[in-house]
Amino acid sequence: MNASWKNLRADFPILDQRINGQPLVYLDNAATTQKPRCVIDALVRYYERDNANVHRGIHTLSIRATAAYEAARERSAKFLNAGSPAEIVFTAGTTDSINLVAHAWGDENLKKGDVILLTEMEHHSNMVPWQLLARRTGAKLRYLPIVPGDTGLLDLDQLSSVLTPEVKIFAFTHVSNTLGVINPAADLCAAAKKVGALTVIDAAQSAGHLPLDTRAIGCDFLAVSGHKMCGPTGVGVLYGRAPLLDNMPPYRGGGSMISSVEYFESKWAPAPAKFEAGTPNIADVIGLATAMDYLDGLGREAIARHDEKLAAHAYARMATEVPGIRMLGPAQHRSGVISFALPGAHAHDVVTLADRDGIALRGGHHCNQPLMRKLGLPSTARASFYLYNTEAEIERLIASLQKIQKFFAE
Amino acid sequence: MHDLTDLYQTVILDHNRRPRNYRVLPTANRVGSGNNPLCGDEVTIYVELDGDRIKDVTFQGSGCAISQASASLMTLNLKGRTIPEAEAIAGDVLKLITSGDVKDDEFSDLSALAGVHQFPARIKCATLSWHAALNAVHGEPAPATTEKTSD
Numbered sequence: 001m002n003a004s005w006k007n008l009r010a011d012f013p014i015l016d017q018r019i020n021g022q023p024l025v026y027l028d029n030a031a032t033t034q035k036p037r038c039v040i041d042a043l044v045r046y047y048e049r050d051n052a053n054v055h056r057g058i059h060t061l062s063i064r065a066t067a068a069y070e071a072a073r074e075r076s077a078k079f080l081n082a083g084s085p086a087e088i089v090f091t092a093g094t095t096d097s098i099n100l101v102a103h104a105w106g107d108e109n110l111k112k113g114d115v116i117l118l119t120e121m122e123h124h125s126n127m128v129p130w131q132l133l134a135r136r137t138g139a140k141l142r143y144l145p146i147v148p149g150d151t152g153l154l155d156l157d158q159l160s161s162v163l164t165p166e167v168k169i170f171a172f173t174h175v176s177n178t179l180g181v182i183n184p185a186a187d188l189c190a191a192a193k194k195v196g197a198l199t200v201i202d203a204a205q206s207a208g209h210l211p212l213d214t215r216a217i218g219c220d221f222l223a224v225s226g227h228k229m230c231g232p233t234g235v236g237v238l239y240g241r242a243p244l245l246d247n248m249p250p251y252r253g254g255g256s257m258i259s260s261v262e263y264f265e266s267k268w269a270p271a272p273a274k275f276e277a278g279t280p281n282i283a284d285v286i287g288l289a290t291a292m293d294y295l296d297g298l299g300r301e302a303i304a305r306h307d308e309k310l311a312a313h314a315y316a317r318m319a320t321e322v323p324g325i326r327m328l329g330p331a332q333h334r335s336g337v338i339s340f341a342l343p344g345a346h347a348h349d350v351v352t353l354a355d356r357d358g359i360a361l362r363g364g365h366h367c368n369q370p371l372m373r374k375l376g377l378p379s380t381a382r383a384s385f386y387l388y389n390t391e392a393e394i395e396r397l398i399a400s401l402q403k404i405q406k407f408f409a410e
Numbered sequence: 411m412h413d414l415t416d417l418y419q420t421v422i423l424d425h426n427r428r429p430r431n432y433r434v435l436p437t438a439n440r441v442g443s444g445n446n447p448l449c450g451d452e453v454t455i456y457v458e459l460d461g462d463r464i465k466d467v468t469f470q471g472s473g474c475a476i477s478q479a480s481a482s483l484m485t486l487n488l489k490g491r492t493i494p495e496a497e498a499i500a501g502d503v504l505k506l507i508t509s510g511d512v513k514d515d516e517f518s519d520l521s522a523l524a525g526v527h528q529f530p531a532r533i534k535c536a537t538l539s540w541h542a543a544l545n546a547v548h549g550e551p552a553p554a555t556t557e558k559t560s561d
Binding site for chain 1: 417418427448451452472474478531535
């Protein structure tokens with residue numbers, strides 16, 4: 001992998017186009033990132049040369065496909081610093097990973113009186129699966145609040161009062177998709193361990209952005225989406241500590257996840273195969289491993305520094321150069337996700353007008369309706385940066401926002 | 411490329427800044443609501459029906475400029491109409507929003523909504539309040555929604 005920061009934008013074919021007559025400025029990376037040529041090539045190469053079903057195949061193509069698929073598991077284990085490839089389950093993405101834990105671990109282990117602890121900044125994908133689990137088991141939901149105001153930081157002073165021994169599982173996001181807050185994952189996991197609660201980390205917004213070491217963080221489960229880290233859509237990873245995965249029943253039944261099947265009963269394959277029923281998403285798993293190579297070629301420390309520098313620069317300029325703007329999330333020590341509100345301009349109008357300037361933003365509740373209500377906003381506009389964004393693009397964003405602000409103020 | 415002023419016509423911007431009939435109607439005997447779960451837009455329509463006639467109609471809600479202006483225009487154009495007249499107007503306006511075809515110049519202010527059809531992502535913003543208003547007039551208790559939901 002010859003990823004290099006020099007000419008990095010040329011690695012992303014999609015960036016080289018005009019939108020409404022202007023060069024595309026893609027700032028919707030928290031929704032999905034663009035894909036480098038090497039990932040697109042990996043998908044094409046797989047379908048052109050190696051395509052076959054994996055496992056149990058005896059012919060050459062199947063052996064090749066299986067080897068590439070399992071190599072991607074090893075690659076993912078290394079990417080997350082898992083203890084072994086057996087701790088890596090391929091899923092459809094973060095949502096699918098969280099649902100797997102909520103079903104396979106939750107249904108088996110939760111009962112009435114138990115508590116599921118979440119935070120107020122969770123994406124619907126790390127909220128609704130737990131609501132469904134609570135409904136199935138009679139367990140209760142509880143939330144660690146964010147501090148009042150617009151910084152969106154977790155109120156850690158309240159942690160000890162909500163993280164009590166009834167809490168059996170604590171699910172929280174590593175990086176907020178709305179506020180750009182980076183949560184102290186290792187500290188939260190250590191606190192959970194003290195009361196005997198398992199931890200589930202939604203790493204959708206952090207996996208491609210920050211160094212991510214599951215063992216250093218000390219989490220029990222961690223969920224990742226491929227498409228938010230330069231990989232294909234429809235593929236993701238669930239990391240789970242081996243003893244936990246080993247003791248969990250399957251989530252879905254089908255081929256590939258069994259060791260033996262009788263007409264009335266079956267025995268399961270060991271993890272991770274137990275959780276991968278049916279033909280897996282082979283091509284996209286291989287594409288995801290290529291994305292991991294690409295990101296590590298650039299260095300995740302360097303990506304994190306790049307994101308943070310751009311975000312701090314954008315935040316400071318937006319806050320001072322766009323009259324009346326309301327900035328959400330912390331000013332510094334944040335990820336590249338910046339949500340904001342312009343007075344008199346609804347987020348969807350902001351997004352439509354920015355699009356006329358070739359700038360892709362997102363507007364809405366960002367799958368975070370309870371948080372929006374708490375902030376007293378129906379929606380926000382959001383700019384989210386990634387490794388290919390530049391200060392020149394922030395210049396374009398500021399100019400566009402100033403124009404939009406004027407348009408609605410007049 | 412469509413000009414932005416096709417979408418954000420002066421009439422739209424004016425109604426967004428100063429929405430008409432934006433209030434709860436204490437004398438309302440019909441209430442209709444609408445929501446767009448994808449973007450979070452919400453609207454409540456209050457109607458005072460006097461027999462077959464819409465004696466008064468007001469709204470409250472949150473949403474983008476298109477949705478607010480459309481709701482504001484709706485109240486101005488449906489007030490005083492009979493139910494069949496209101497249905498006919500709403501039908502024409504919904505067609506106008508989705509196709510851009512202005513039937514005649516009878517609804518001069520409503521023709522400001524003709525530009526919306528060039529922005530497919532924004533059509534539902536403009537139609538929501540009209541569906542909610544029809545619900546109110548018809549005494550339909552379920553909220554109008556841009557997306558189907560199930561429990």
